[in-house]
Amino acid sequence: MLLKAAYNQMLLIRYFEESIERLFLEGRVMGTAHTCIGQEAVSVGVATALQPQDAMTTTHRGHGHFLARGAEPAKAMAELFGKSIGYSKGRGGSQMMMAPEMGFYGSNGITGGSIPFATGIALDASIRKTDRVSACMFGDGASNQGVFHETLNMAALWKLPVLYIVENNGYAMSTSTDQGLANPCIADRAKAYNIPGVTINGNDFEEVYNCVQQYAEAARQGEGPALIECMTYRLSGHSRGDPRVYRTREEEQEAWKRDPVKTMEKQLLERKVLTAAQIEEVQQKTTAIIDKAIITCENAPPASAAEFQNSLFAE
Numbered sequence: 001m002l003l004k005a006a007y008n009q010m011l012l013i014r015y016f017e018e019s020i021e022r023l024f025l026e027g028r029v030m031g032t033a034h035t036c037i038g039q040e041a042v043s044v045g046v047a048t049a050l051q052p053q054d055a056m057t058t059t060h061r062g063h064g065h066f067l068a069r070g071a072e073p074a075k076a077m078a079e080l081f082g083k084s085i086g087y088s089k090g091r092g093g094s095q096m097m098m099a100p101e102m103g104f105y106g107s108n109g110i111t112g113g114s115i116p117f118a119t120g121i122a123l124d125a126s127i128r129k130t131d132r133v134s135a136c137m138f139g140d141g142a143s144n145q146g147v148f149h150e151t152l153n154m155a156a157l158w159k160l161p162v163l164y165i166v167e168n169n170g171y172a173m174s175t176s177t178d179q180g181l182a183n184p185c186i187a188d189r190a191k192a193y194n195i196p197g198v199t200i201n202g203n204d205f206e207e208v209y210n211c212v213q214q215y216a217e218a219a220r221q222g223e224g225p226a227l228i229e230c231m232t233y234r235l236s237g238h239s240r241g242d243p244r245v246y247r248t249r250e251e252e253q254e255a256w257k258r259d260p261v262k263t264m265e266k267q268l269l270e271r272k273v274l275t276a277a278q279i280e281e282v283q284q285k286t287t288a289i290i291d292k293a294i295i296t297c298e299n300a301p302p303a304s305a306a307e308f309q310n311s312l313f314a315e
């Protein structure tokens with residue numbers, strides 16, 4: 001059951017992201033977006049391991065995290081359409097989706113911005129003893145921001161219930177990890193703060209799920225934070241219209257051989273969880289969900305000008 005549900009979610013994320021890329025090419029959505037094609041197993045592995053009361057913060061590449069946490073595809077997609085039915089009433093776009101009522105404290109465009117957010121939430125959980133774990137999603141590029149080090153030191157000292165989950169997808173914009181990391185193993189940095197640090201296969205749902213569940217329960221028992229490095233690959237470009245001149249098509253073809261969605265389909269067949277026909281049925285149902293979401297968004301009213309002043313903290 002776990003694998004089946006995970007496959008449904010991974011496919012939903014894959015089709016959502018592919019549709020966003022298509023909608024941009026067709027000029028039907030605005031702004032920009034950073035899709036997470038190739039990173040679906042991380043999103044679903046982490047979200048499946050969390051409890052309903054837990055929190056999650058994300059980055060500019062957050063659609064997958066949000067959908068895995070239970071976001072309705074049409075309400076998430078409506079942000080890209082600038083429509084009022086969106087989670088942020090169409091005012092946020094791709095990088096400002098949030099739903100605190102779902103424990104989802106949002107995407108944001110500041111590289112590393114999710115790190116202090118998640119830690120503040122964990123500090124609140126620790127003070128108020130709310131049994132909540134905070135999952136902080138960020139990228140390899142963000143791990144080079146000063147705030148990473150300052151915050152991990154603080155969280156380790158105070159034994160806060162926060163998991164630092166880095167998606168090492170090989171690139172920070174056009175900078176490869178070879179060029180950006182003095183030590184290619186980000187998990188090694190955990191030693192500096194005396195917390196557990198592990199590197200896992202981020203393309204394997206079960207590996208992510210088992211690891212996150214283990215450290216989430218430890219954090220819930222008061223054992224403090226952990227740094228989990230999920231090795232994956234950004235199969236999509238950095239953002240809309242990225243010509244990907246900083247890497248070869250051959251490298252991408254190699255990475256597609258480790259496609260987490262295909263890996264999951266292989267596991268489902270081998271373990272006889274689903275037949276090929278049942279996989280096709282899930283694919284058709286997921287296509288229908290995405291097609292319906294697009295129609296819902298296109299027919300929805302635009303973001304209201306009167307709403308723009310609401311939720312502003314400064315003028």
Ligand SMILES: Cc1ncc(C[n+]2csc(CCOP(=O)(O)OP(=O)(O)O)c2C)c(N)n1
Nearest residue numbers: 061109110111139140141142169171172173
């Ligand atoms: C503080 C800050 N510096 C720089 C940028 C520009 N920027 C946007 S995305 C990005 C790379 C982020 O890389 P990574 O953390 O690996 O995440 P990925 O894009 O791979 O998901 C950068 C440098 C920014 N948005 N914010």
Ligand SMILES: [Mg+2]
Nearest residue numbers: 139140171172
């Ligand atoms: Mg990256």
